Amino acid sequence: MLHDLLMAFQAVATIENFLIMAAGIWGGVIIGAIPGMTGTMAVTLALPFTFYMQPIPSILLLVALYKGSTYGGSVSAILIKTPGTASAACTTLDGYPLAQQGKAGKALNMALYSSCTGDFISNLSLIFIAAPLALLALRIGPPEFFMLMVFALTTVAGVSGRSLLLGLVSACLGLLLATVGEDMYGSFRFDITVDMQSGLAVAPVLIGLFAIPELLKIIVFRHQQTAKPMQMGDNRVTREELRRSLKAMLKGSAIGVVMGAIPGIGPSAAAFSAYGEAQRSSKNRDNFGHGEVEGIAASESANNGCCGSTMIPLLALGVPGDVITGVMLGAFMIHGMTPGPMMFETNLNEIYMLFIGMMFSSILLFGAGKVTMRMFSHISRIPPGMMAPTVLILCLFGIFSISNSLFDVYVLLAMGVFGFLMYLFAIPAAPFLIAFILGPMLEENLRRALALSRGDPSILLSSPITWLFAALALFVLIITIRQQLNKAKR
Template sequence: MWNDLLFAFESVATLANVLAMGAGILAGVVIGAIPGMTGTMAVTLALPFTFYLPPVTSILLLVALYKGSTYGASISAILIKTPGTASAACTVLDGWPLAQKGKAGKALNMALISSCIGDFLSNISLIFLAAPLALLALRVGPPEYFMLMAFALTMVASISGGSLLLGVVSACFGLLLATVGEDMYGSFRFAMTEDMKSGLSVAPVLIGLFALPELLRLIMFRDENHGQAMKLGDNRLTLAEFRGSLKSIIRGSFIGVVLGAIPGIGPSAAAFFSYGEARRSSPNSENFGKGELEGIAASESANNGCCGATMIPLLALGVPGDVITGVMLGAFMIQGLTPGPLLFQNNLNEVYMLFIGMMFSSVLLFGAGKLTVRFFSHISSIPQVLLTPVVLMLCIYGIYSISSSMFDVTVLLVMGVVGFIMLLLNIPPAPFLIAFILGPMFEDNLRRALAISRGDPSVFFQSAISWIFAGLIVFFVGLTIRREWQKFRENRAAKNA
């Protein structure tokens, strides 16, 4: 084992790998800091370039982009009150008030330190939990996979914004579009054109759903103050301030690990959950939302704590933990690596190299953040007239370069309009996209399990793993219904008052 680790370390510590990770971190931070550009877009646009790279180098590049963009989103959230990604939405609550008080630099440093700690703990969790989970996965068959998919979809719907109904509608719409094309038995659904027979690709759907609506929002709902960079001001983070937030950082990191390891949850939910817990337990709870460093620490440690954890179900089960790892799943397949239990048997050296590279990237993230904080304050003020066409051009180029298909570009534009309509109607896009990605696996394992049992639905309740997931589904659905009922009673009481 030690020889394998030494060989993996020597293989990762090459100039090419370090340059790939460094470039990925810097590009990710830049993209995350620019409103309208997301980590999902960054990873997807980089996917075609990985065709010409060695397997581990290409995966490390995508992971570095993921980590960099997750942190970078906090920069625009703090400086111009515009989160680069949904996972930085909580950072706005306290980051923007701190910036208005002339403490933007202090807020950015807290975001960086919290992100790096959360990322490091997430990587440690990946190393120790991925292999045992892979052994457990050997006992998982189509019925268990179906219950896992059902649990992931239930969790996504239950945490999607303020309306359970809208979350369910969004997820059902995603499942519907996931059926476009050929099924496992050779039948075609919704194949109105020849191109639709092969189904809708993930890349144009996800970029169209997340990137283009933000561009349309920037164009149609302009703010007079948008684009003005906030001065960094006081940037010294004292030891007392760090120690006061350390408890929330550690707790947020583990919340990110737990929720990130559950397929379909992702960093946005982890950030909000961690922020809520920090606010509930903090002695400074009344300052939350008014400029509290602990709020930034809780949010950023949790969303970065998801980065390594979302790789746990991907590597161990072959199930993407979130949208970005769904794109990474394609990168693994392109490089001839099949995520799942057999990955630890057939490609153990590559797994060790990936683990060591991810630890390196945590160090690089801290260095990149420290070196470029002031520089990114100017990037956040890029004029909209320049930002919008550049982002749109990158989106169209990235999609077209994947398969040279104008149909994919059409899907990109159509999904941009659909995403903008969802934005106007407050329909959360996350349940849609997770359902769209997990939909084929959800359907295929359902049909395989029923084929094995000759149509007997009791096959889904014949193992302990299936019962565990069934219990979790009932538990979280019950919690969601209880929350919705309490919200209904509070609204009714407010109207009667």
């Protein structure tokens, strides 16, 4: 085994492979930072270029693009409150307030440190605990998925701001919009137009909800604002900030690893779940949403913690963990490798090379993040009046480029107006987004579970895993009610 590892290390540690991974990381960071240009798009566009490459360099290129784009989404989320990717939406909650306080550099550094930590732990999980986590993922059925989504929805309480009632209203609106389109039995809901039959895509809703209201605020309240740009300010993360954020990083990484290993969950749900857990256990919970570095640490470590673990079901079972690993499944098969249990016997050397290459890519991610941070830092110096039209063009171009659909552009603009109205009425946007992302998974797994039991709701508490998630959800609910009562007394 040691000889095989040494041979794999020598095969990976070449200038060509390092250049390929560096190009993938850099390209992923830049694409992820552009609103609407998702990691899925980056990996899909790069796939044809891998047809003429060796198997492992081609897979490492796709993995590097995936990792780079996941981190890159935090850059625009922090600097212009426009998440480059859906998984970075949670980062805006504390990243953008920090940037407004003149601490954009601090927020970017914390995002980078957390991303690299989550990515490194995720790679270790892929190497050492792929088989046990894959077996656990196999035991997750529709009832377990449903209770997991119920537990994840308890995050709404933590991001509701001053009013839990308004947060619940926002979440209900998100669940309502999540029902637009075709359900699992072929029925259409809210199909006012033909385009609405396929539902509302996450990207235009996400960017419309966060980016467009900021542009409208610049226009509507321009007489109340100065033309001065934001300052980068202090860009150092202090030792004390790192120390108190370490727990949030480790928890976020663990949540990302577990949720990434479950097919279909994805980094967005992991980020919000980790954020909610960090807020519940933090001594600075009241500062969350106002520029708390622990919030950035939790969300960024969680979404990057999914990068390696999404490949656990792919390599161990042959089941893609998300859309991007679905594209990678095609790349594996194009090069004559079939992911699954037999791959660890027939292509063990390639597996070792992939593991070693992924560990190198974590180091390259840190270097690329440090360099691009200095480049992107100039964005904060652009006056808001000049920033608004530039961001609008990027949003429109990015959304239209995903599926060449004008309907998505209309959704972007409509959600922008809706988000601005929510701002005027002090309705928080984060609960809406959480419910919109988790709503389809919640409904689909509830209906599948009831279909399996022929309408018997007891199936929702039919296994130890469902009881665990139900108990956690009930515990969070009790804690939230106690906090609200104490707040009302004060």
